[in-house]
Amino acid sequence: DAGITQSPRHKVTETGTPVTLRCHQTENHRYMYWYRQDPGHGLRLIHYSYGVKDTDKGEVSDGYSVSRSxxxxxxxxxxxxTSSQTSVYFCAISGTGPFYEQYFGPGTRLTVT
Amino acid sequence: LAKTTQPISMDSYEGQEVNITCSHNNIATNDYITWYQQFPSQGPRFIIQGYKTKVTNEVASLFIPADRKSSTLSLPRVSLSDTAVYYCLVGEANYGGSQGNLIFGKGTKLSVKP
Incomplete structure (x- = not known):
C-alpha cells in the first residue's frame, strides 16, 4: 500500500471552530488531493496540489483552504x-506521468455539532 | 470535462461474471478511463485504466469501444469479497501542470450474494 496517513482519523468539533486535517505521504508524489464523501454524493474533490505551494480549487472548495509547504x-x-461539513475526508496522491492512478489514505471522519 | 453515468446498483451471485458499464459521451481526446473499487470505511482503490480497446490485469478487464463513449468493467467469477462500490472516472492524463476538476460520480454498488 502507498504510504499515506491522515490525522486525526476521527474528530468531533463544534460549529464555528477552526479545524485542520493533515495528510502525510512518504512516496514523494507530486500530486495530492482532498476529497469529501457523503451519502448520495460519492467522492467530490475539494482542493488539489500539483507541487509545493501550488494548489487549486476542486468541485466543492467553498469553506475550505489548503496549504502545502x-x-x-x-x-x-x-x-x-459548519454542520454541512460533517463528512468523511479522504486524501489521495498520484505521481506524474500519463496515468491517472491515485492512492487514497484511510480517511478522516469529521463530525461538526 | 466529461461526466460519467453508471447504474446505481447491481446484484450478482458468486461465481458469475459481472459487467458494469459507464457512459461518458463527452469524453475528450486526451482523456483516460479509470475504475476504482471502494469497500466500506476505506478509501477507493485503483483497479484498472485504459484509453482504447481492451485492457486486462489480474483483477479485471476493461472494454472500450472505438468511439470511447462508454466503457465496461468486467469482473470474472465474482466472490462475496467483491461486494463494493465501483467508480468510473474519466479525465486527462496528468502530464504536468494543473489537474483540473476530477469527478468520481456516485458509483455502482455491487452486491454479490452466495
Whole structure:
C-alpha cells in the first residue's frame, strides 16, 4: 500500500471552530488531493496540489483552504466549521506521468455539532 | 470535462461474471478511463485504466469501444469479497501542470450474494 496517513482519523468539533486535517505521504508524489464523501454524493474533490505551494480549487472548495509547504504534507483547513461539513475526508496522491492512478489514505471522519 | 453515468446498483451471485458499464459521451481526446473499487470505511482503490480497446490485469478487464463513449468493467467469477462500490472516472492524463476538476460520480454498488 502507498504510504499515506491522515490525522486525526476521527474528530468531533463544534460549529464555528477552526479545524485542520493533515495528510502525510512518504512516496514523494507530486500530486495530492482532498476529497469529501457523503451519502448520495460519492467522492467530490475539494482542493488539489500539483507541487509545493501550488494548489487549486476542486468541485466543492467553498469553506475550505489548503496549504502545502512540503512535498510530503497537504493540510486542509476549515476556517469556521459548519454542520454541512460533517463528512468523511479522504486524501489521495498520484505521481506524474500519463496515468491517472491515485492512492487514497484511510480517511478522516469529521463530525461538526 | 466529461461526466460519467453508471447504474446505481447491481446484484450478482458468486461465481458469475459481472459487467458494469459507464457512459461518458463527452469524453475528450486526451482523456483516460479509470475504475476504482471502494469497500466500506476505506478509501477507493485503483483497479484498472485504459484509453482504447481492451485492457486486462489480474483483477479485471476493461472494454472500450472505438468511439470511447462508454466503457465496461468486467469482473470474472465474482466472490462475496467483491461486494463494493465501483467508480468510473474519466479525465486527462496528468502530464504536468494543473489537474483540473476530477469527478468520481456516485458509483455502482455491487452486491454479490452466495
Amino acid at each position: 512540503k512535498t510530503e504534507d497537504f493540510l486542509l483547513t476549515l476556517e469556521s466549521a
